Amino acid sequence: MSESATTSTTSERGSASFTISDVTVNFGGIVALSEVTIDVAPNQVLGVIGPNGAGKTTLFNVACGFVQPNTGTLTWRGQELNRLRPHQLAGLGIGRTLQGLGLFDRMTVLENVLVGADRHAKAGFFAGLLGLSRSASEERRLRERAMEALKELDVAEYATQLPPSLPYPIRKRVAMARALVSDPDLLLLDEPASGLSGKEMAEMGELIRGLAQRMSVMLVEHHMDLVMSVCDRIAVLDFGKVIARGAPDEIREDPAVLSAYLGNEVHHVPEQAQAGS
Amino acid sequence: MQQFVTTALSGLTQGMIFAAFALALVLIWRSTRIVNFAQAPMAMITVYIALVIIDAGYSYWIGFAAALISGLLLGAVVERVAIRPVENKPHVNAVILTLGLFIVIHALAAVIFGSRYRSFPAPFGLSGFQVGDFTIALTGFGIFSILAVVVVMLLLVLLFRFTNVGLMMRASAFNQEVARLLGVRVSRMLTQGWALAALVGSLSGLLIAGGNLVHPSFMDSVVVFGFVAAVLGGLDSPIGAVVGGLILGISLSFVSGYIGSELVALAALLILMVVLLLRPGGLFSHTAERRV
Numbered sequence: 419m420s421e422s423a424t425t426s427t428t429s430e431r432g433s434a435s436f437t438i439s440d441v442t443v444n445f446g447g448i449v450a451l452s453e454v455t456i457d458v459a460p461n462q463v464l465g466v467i468g469p470n471g472a473g474k475t476t477l478f479n480v481a482c483g484f485v486q487p488n489t490g491t492l493t494w495r496g497q498e499l500n501r502l503r504p505h506q507l508a509g510l511g512i513g514r515t516l517q518g519l520g521l522f523d524r525m526t527v528l529e530n531v532l533v534g535a536d537r538h539a540k541a542g543f544f545a546g547l548l549g550l551s552r553s554a555s556e557e558r559r560l561r562e563r564a565m566e567a568l569k570e571l572d573v574a575e576y577a578t579q580l581p582p583s584l585p586y587p588i589r590k591r592v593a594m595a596r597a598l599v600s601d602p603d604l605l606l607l608d609e610p611a612s613g614l615s616g617k618e619m620a621e622m623g624e625l626i627r628g629l630a631q632r633m634s635v636m637l638v639e640h641h642m643d644l645v646m647s648v649c650d651r652i653a654v655l656d657f658g659k660v661i662a663r664g665a666p667d668e669i670r671e672d673p674a675v676l677s678a679y680l681g682n683e684v685h686h687v688p689e690q691a692q693a694g695s
Numbered sequence: 696m697q698q699f700v701t702t703a704l705s706g707l708t709q710g711m712i713f714a715a716f717a718l719a720l721v722l723i724w725r726s727t728r729i730v731n732f733a734q735a736p737m738a739m740i741t742v743y744i745a746l747v748i749i750d751a752g753y754s755y756w757i758g759f760a761a762a763l764i765s766g767l768l769l770g771a772v773v774e775r776v777a778i779r780p781v782e783n784k785p786h787v788n789a790v791i792l793t794l795g796l797f798i799v800i801h802a803l804a805a806v807i808f809g810s811r812y813r814s815f816p817a818p819f820g821l822s823g824f825q826v827g828d829f830t831i832a833l834t835g836f837g838i839f840s841i842l843a844v845v846v847v848m849l850l851l852v853l854l855f856r857f858t859n860v861g862l863m864m865r866a867s868a869f870n871q872e873v874a875r876l877l878g879v880r881v882s883r884m885l886t887q888g889w890a891l892a893a894l895v896g897s898l899s900g901l902l903i904a905g906g907n908l909v910h911p912s913f914m915d916s917v918v919v920f921g922f923v924a925a926v927l928g929g930l931d932s933p934i935g936a937v938v939g940g941l942i943l944g945i946s947l948s949f950v951s952g953y954i955g956s957e958l959v960a961l962a963a964l965l966i967l968m969v970v971l972l973l974r975p976g977g978l979f980s981h982t983a984e985r986r987v
Contacts, residue, residue: 522866525865529862
């Protein structure tokens with residue numbers, strides 16, 4: 419997978435590509451991101467990695483619309499996203515999960531997923547009060563879709579339970595189901611591997627690979643194993659800048675990446691570092 | 696025995712009304728963390744709107760419906776115009792704003808409707824039923840009050856549990872950021888929450904006014920009792936608000952019936968203190984689960 423493959427697809431208008439270009443974010447005097455350019459091609463899994471404090475979370479928040487960049491643009495299928503509010507992104511087919519999962523503790527698993535189910539939700543209030551917001555069959559269809567998403571992630575049996583009573587890996591799957599139920603074309607995942615055991619992480623990796631059949635995925639992650647095994651392409655952030663990008667194999671051998679991860683003093687002995695990884 | 700039944704029944708009626716008002720406070724609190732002190736004068740204004748319509752010769756029910764609808768609209772307008780600009784500021788700003796609204800709406804009502812006492816009609820009888828030898832304290836209007844509050848509560852349960860709008864409103868109340876992320880139009884949900892709350896507040900105003908005298912501050916004591924009821928229930932829980940309202944209404948009725956009506960306000964304070972000492976989060980709080 420090379421640079422040219424992505425550029426050829428991004429040029430097609432309407433293709434499901436997501437571009438963050440020249441994005442700079444300052445918090446007070448601190449530059450969190452500096453001229454970051456990243457793009458995700460259709461059906462591609464892009465991983466963003468970097469040491470702690472590299473700007474991964476800021477980048478994710480920019481992609482989600484929670485942080486407005488000082489300069490630079492976000493483009494999705496040829497449409498500029500900068501002016502859009504976070505709730506509008508869901509309607510454009512962008513699904514997201516958060517590191518903290520953000521499940522509603524006092525709503526059942528099924529209800530949690532239902533909130534994400536209707537990305538074109540036009541919640542007419544007065545009609546809703548009278549129970550006319552949508553036909554019973556449509557309401558049932560939404561429920562079915564939510565159940566399907568839970569089934570896909572093997573958590574359908576927990577549908578009626580409240581999230582706080584469930585183990586973390588199950589909650590994680592519920593959060594994934596909630597992001598997937600709206601059938602997004604682009605999925606943004608924040609630290610999908612955090613808190614998972616080795617086996618669970620392998621399952622998560624398989625799941626993400628499977629998703630790439632029907633959508634593009636951008637994941638922010640510091641767990642190298644997952645990123646290396648799952649991603650088509652990887653962008654490495656350090657001190658708010660992209661210091662490397664390419665296929666996993668290229669990244670593994672990139673001296674700049676090794677020095678960012680292992681410290682400057684070892685930048686001339688990459689062979690050892692590689693053998694150790 | 697008769698006095699006991701009488702006291703309990705009038706407490707029940709009173710409690711349902713407190714419950715409705717507490718529910719109005721809770722609906723707003725749980726979605727915005729604001730105690731809406733302006734709820735009382737907002738309800739008062741809508742009661743005056745009903746009174747004007749009824750005095751103009753229309754039926755009680757037209758006035759009743761007009762008050763509820765204007766409550767709904769007033770709630771939405773107050774949220775949009777007054778609360779929205781301070782939404783992202785510290786919550787205390789909004790609370791002080793609602794206190795300001797309290798004063799403004801009061802003054803406006805006095806200017807528009809005058810500050811004299813006016814009597815408000817009731818659609819049902821105001822004298823107790825005769826059972827054998829004694830009169831039961833439950834009046835026709837009292838039964839109507841209880842039923843009206845019960846119906847509104849059931850409708851709210853249906854709305855929140857079984858409709859998509861209700862689901863979105865709950866999601867917005869629990870976690871605005873995540874709800875936004877999932878495509879919920881949170882600010883619209885907040886407006887709707889205020890509208891609903893003001894409607895329920897109007898209902899409690901109409902029920903208090905029925906067969907009584909109204910004037911610009913006739914709801915003022917209710918905001919105190921409604922607030923106590925809401926805090927009893929944990930401020931976060933609609934069911935808690937209802938139970939809190941009932942506990943408060945019935946207890947205060949006994950205090951007033953057996954000890955003395957001058958001690959009612961003191962008793963409310965005492966109940967509040969005892970509950971907060973024993974269960975600081977209120978009777979139905981979920982604060983332990985909440986990670987803020």
